[in-house]
Amino acid sequence: MTVKLGVPSKGRLMDKTFEWFGERGITLGRSGSEREYAGRVDGIDGVELVMLSAAEIPRDLAAGRIHLGVTGTDLIREKLANWDMRVEPLAELGFGHADLIIAVPGCWVDVDTLDDLDAAAAAFRQAHGFRLRIATKYHRLVRDFLRDHGVADYQLVDSQGATEGTVKNETAEAIADITSTGETLRANHLKIMADGLILKSQATLYRSRAAELSDSDRSVLAELVQRLGVD
Amino acid sequence: MPTWQGRSSAFRSEVRACASRLRAGFEASGAVPVECPILLPAATLLDLYGEDIRGRAYVTSDALRGEQMMRPDFTVPVVQMHMDGGAEPARYTYSGEVFRRQEEDEVRANEYLQVGVEIFDGADPAAADAEVFVLVREATAGVPLRAATGDIGILMAAVDGLDTSEARKAALKRHIWRPRRFKSLLDRFSGRSAVAPTRAALLAAADPFAEVGAEIGLRSRGEVEARIEALRADAATPAISDREVALIEAILSVRETLPYALTRLRDIAVDLPSISAAVTRVAARSEALAARGVDIATLDFEAAFGRSHMEYYDGFVFGFYAEARPDLPPVASGGRYDTLTRMLGRGAGRPDGIPAVGGVVRPGLLVELEGAA
Numbered sequence: 095m096t097v098k099l100g101v102p103s104k105g106r107l108m109d110k111t112f113e114w115f116g117e118r119g120i121t122l123g124r125s126g127s128e129r130e131y132a133g134r135v136d137g138i139d140g141v142e143l144v145m146l147s148a149a150e151i152p153r154d155l156a157a158g159r160i161h162l163g164v165t166g167t168d169l170i171r172e173k174l175a176n177w178d179m180r181v182e183p184l185a186e187l188g189f190g191h192a193d194l195i196i197a198v199p200g201c202w203v204d205v206d207t208l209d210d211l212d213a214a215a216a217a218f219r220q221a222h223g224f225r226l227r228i229a230t231k232y233h234r235l236v237r238d239f240l241r242d243h244g245v246a247d248y249q250l251v252d253s254q255g256a257t258e259g260t261v262k263n264e265t266a267e268a269i270a271d272i273t274s275t276g277e278t279l280r281a282n283h284l285k286i287m288a289d290g291l292i293l294k295s296q297a298t299l300y301r302s303r304a305a306e307l308s309d310s311d312r313s314v315l316a317e318l319v320q321r322l323g324v325d
Numbered sequence: 326m327p328t329w330q331g332r333s334s335a336f337r338s339e340v341r342a343c344a345s346r347l348r349a350g351f352e353a354s355g356a357v358p359v360e361c362p363i364l365l366p367a368a369t370l371l372d373l374y375g376e377d378i379r380g381r382a383y384v385t386s387d388a389l390r391g392e393q394m395m396r397p398d399f400t401v402p403v404v405q406m407h408m409d410g411g412a413e414p415a416r417y418t419y420s421g422e423v424f425r426r427q428e429e430d431e432v433r434a435n436e437y438l439q440v441g442v443e444i445f446d447g448a449d450p451a452a453a454d455a456e457v458f459v460l461v462r463e464a465t466a467g468v469p470l471r472a473a474t475g476d477i478g479i480l481m482a483a484v485d486g487l488d489t490s491e492a493r494k495a496a497l498k499r500h501i502w503r504p505r506r507f508k509s510l511l512d513r514f515s516g517r518s519a520v521a522p523t524r525a526a527l528l529a530a531a532d533p534f535a536e537v538g539a540e541i542g543l544r545s546r547g548e549v550e551a552r553i554e555a556l557r558a559d560a561a562t563p564a565i566s567d568r569e570v571a572l573i574e575a576i577l578s579v580r581e582t583l584p585y586a587l588t589r590l591r592d593i594a595v596d597l598p599s600i601s602a603a604v605t606r607v608a609a610r611s612e613a614l615a616a617r618g619v620d621i622a623t624l625d626f627e628a629a630f631g632r633s634h635m636e637y638y639d640g641f642v643f644g645f646y647a648e649a650r651p652d653l654p655p656v657a658s659g660g661r662y663d664t665l666t667r668m669l670g671r672g673a674g675r676p677d678g679i680p681a682v683g684g685v686v687r688p689g690l691l692v693e694l695e696g697a698a
Contacts, residue, residue: 175428201540203533204552206523209513212506216499217552218544225375226544234428237380244506246499249376261542283539288523 095308096142097315100154100163101133103145107297110189111164118322138321140314149173151300156180158304161315168194168272168295172232181300185324190297192272194232196290197279199261199268206288208243211268215247218267229253229266232292236270239292258282299324330434336692340438343688344420347440347464351418354460356442359417361402363424367392370401373637373668383424383435395424400637400683403443404666408673414446433654434689440464441659443683445666451606453682454641454661455613461645461657461684462619468694470645470656474583475630476610477501477660478603478640479590483576486599487569489514490562492555504633511573516564527553528560572597579628583611586626610641637665641682647694656691659684 101122102108112122121136122143133143144160151165152173164187170177198205205214215226226248230236233250240248251266258278260266272295273279276286299322307315319325352358364385370378382397396402399419407415420440427435442460444453462472484497493514500506512518527533533553540546572593579589590604607626615621631642640661647653660682667678 176431199540199542199544201534201537201542201546202544202549203527203537204549204556206527207521209509209521210524213496213555214544214548214552216496217548217555221548222543225371233379237376241377241380244500244503244509246375246503249371250379264543267542267544283541288521 095311096140097162097307097311097318098142098144098160098305099135100144100146100151100160100165102148102151102164107148107164107190108145110297111187114187114189115322120318120321138314138318140310141318152177152181155300155302156304158302158306161302161305161307161311162318163300163302164297165300166190166192166295167298168192168232168235168293170298170300171293172235180303182303184299184301184319185322187297187299190295192274192295193291194235194270194272194293194295195286196228196236196268196270196292197258197273197284197286200283200285202285208240208245208287208289211287211290212245212247215245219247225249226268227251227266228268228270229257229260230270231257232270232272235292243289258284330436339692340689343692344438344440347686347688348418348420350464351440351442351460354416354442354456356416356418359403359406359419361396361399361406361419361421363396363422364393365396365402366390367394369405369669370394370397373401373665380428381426383426396422397425398423399439399441399685400443400662400665401669403441403683404669404679404681405673407443407445407679408666408670408675411445413679414444414448416446417443432652437687437689439685440688441683441685443681445679445681447680449613450640450661450680450682451609451613453680454610455617455619457659457682457684458614458641458643459617459619461643461659461686464686465645465657465691468647468656468691469649471625471648472643472645473625473627473630474641474643475627475632476603476607476641477631477638478606479576479600479628480573480632481639482600482603483573483597486597487565487573489565490559492559493562493565502632504629511565511570514562514565515567515570517570520560524556528557569597576600577629579626581626583614583621583624583626586628587611590628606640631660637662639664643684647690650694650697653690653693654687656694657684657686 101111115122119137123134125132125134133145135141135143148165149169151163152170154160155163156174174180205211218226228248229251231254236250253260257269257271260269367384383395384392386392403417422436423439424436427433442457444457446453480501481498484494487494497507497510500510575593579586581589587608594601594604611621631638638660642660644655645657646655663678663680666681670676670678
């Protein structure tokens with residue numbers, strides 16, 4: 095058996111993850127060609143690198159198919175019910191910062207708080223005959239947040255990309271999405287609501303509470319955790 | 326061997342048998358058995374309950390019929406079936422699975438049997454309320470349960486009677502079932518919470534649109550202006566008085582046995598006459614319950630009962646709880662839902678709806694409790 099470490103398989107998130115482990119004496123890298131999703135680990139024995147889509151890492155952690163995984167807080171919270179019973183956050187990695195926020199058109203000068211959004215949604219439904227649409231891919235997080243804050247008369251519409259454009263295209267009236275600098279929002283004439291911060295997310299190293307460990311795995315994991323300085 | 330919700334097939338058969346018994350009992354009282362589809366058009370349920378229903382019901386779809394929901398309860402399909410040509414008065418009973426998405430608690434069932442009875446009869450609402458309550462009580466008589474009752478209509482009537490603008494009353498009534506939002510609105514309307522600085526700046530601005538860039542989206546400039554007008558009107562509306570806020574709080578704190586609760590409510594009605602008719606309805610129901618043999622002297626009444634979890638009820642509400650098992654959801658529950666029938670009636674040419682009251686029992690919980698006794 096080996097301790098399986100799942101990391102994002104491409105892009106900046108992968109590069110920064112490799113860098114973070116490298117700074118702690120564990121060298122991660124792809125084996126073979128650039129296109130092959132297999133990895134290698136130098137600097138510690140008994141650890142296997144599994145290259146995965148960041149969006150799949152929560153599910154694999156929850157199922158115990160990997161022992162450790164690097165992914166965003168937002169994905170863990172969105173995809174796992176009772177996330178804290180399924181995974182344990184070991185370390186925040188200090189990159190991949192993003193806030194999940196609710197944004198509305200800048201021209202809605204009357205809407206600044208969730209209280210406003212709720213009232214505007216009621217009036218919108220009266221005027222248009224359907225509920226105010228909020229485009230997002232974070233259905234569970236957004237719905238829970240809006241329910242907890244007593245916002246009614248809205249509906250979520252699914253948007254898996256280019257969410258900021260949905261308002262201009264009139265397929266949604268508002269959006270809930272992740273943003274790091276807010277620049278894309280401003281470029282699309284959207285503003286963040288004053289109390290519309292749903293979650294602050296960053297790349298985080300998680301341990302699965304479900305993955306089985308042999309005795310040797312356990313000592314490898316202990317060594318890894320100690321080497322990474324996250325115990 | 327495959328299990329059903331972690332239970333043996335023997336347990337499952339027992340639950341089925343119990344469900345048949347319950348339905349036969351409701352039939353014996355004159356209710357007509359009806360069957361309802363499991364897959365319901367999602368649009369109707371979404372329109373009624375809003376986005377929250379997606380968190381509670383399973384949604385699926387096909388390319389032909391679009392989004393479908395696995396029935397989360399029988400009320401909506403039974404009302405729709407009745408409106409499709411049922412004669413009044415009518416009494417229906419049904420038995421079948423309902424499906425509830427569970428995202429927090431793995432122990433809670435996501436599929437279980439429900440047996441229910443619904444009465445569509447406007448002749449004597451108090452008698453119909455009492456009849457449903459007693460039918461459900463008799464159906465669950467095999468296990469010791471505590472009954473809780475309430476009446477959402479009291480709070481609604483109290484809001485109607487506030488000395489404030491219609492807009493504020495509408496806002497409060499819209500959030501009757503969301504206690505937190507209701508309280509924050511009441512705090513704001515009564516001047517107990519400060520006006521947000523951005524709100525004050527907006528209302529003070531000579532031209533609120535001075536710094537607005539591109540105007541995008543379906544919500545028009547006219548709609549934004551209309552809301553600013555509404556906010557201005559609201560800012561000019563005098564605060565709801567401390568006296569009236571105290572009366573609302575007094576209503577929400579009524580939690581007594583029914584006769585004492587009635588005394589409390591009558592006292593409050595002296596200062597808030599708008600609830601008088603609703604209190605009279607509670608009194609009439611109390612008599613109807615007593616006439617059917619319910620010991621009202623020991624029956625609990627809470628004015629706030631059902632507020633946070635029984636959204637479509639707008640009058641009488643009740644629940645039966647296993648006191649020894651606080652981990653279990655209510656074994657039975659029900660109430661009056663006249664408003665829901667008006668909402669469903671709009672599309673069916675029945676905008677006035679039908680006076681309706683109903684209750685459901687969970688035979689699975691009954692069998693579980695009987696087994697433990």
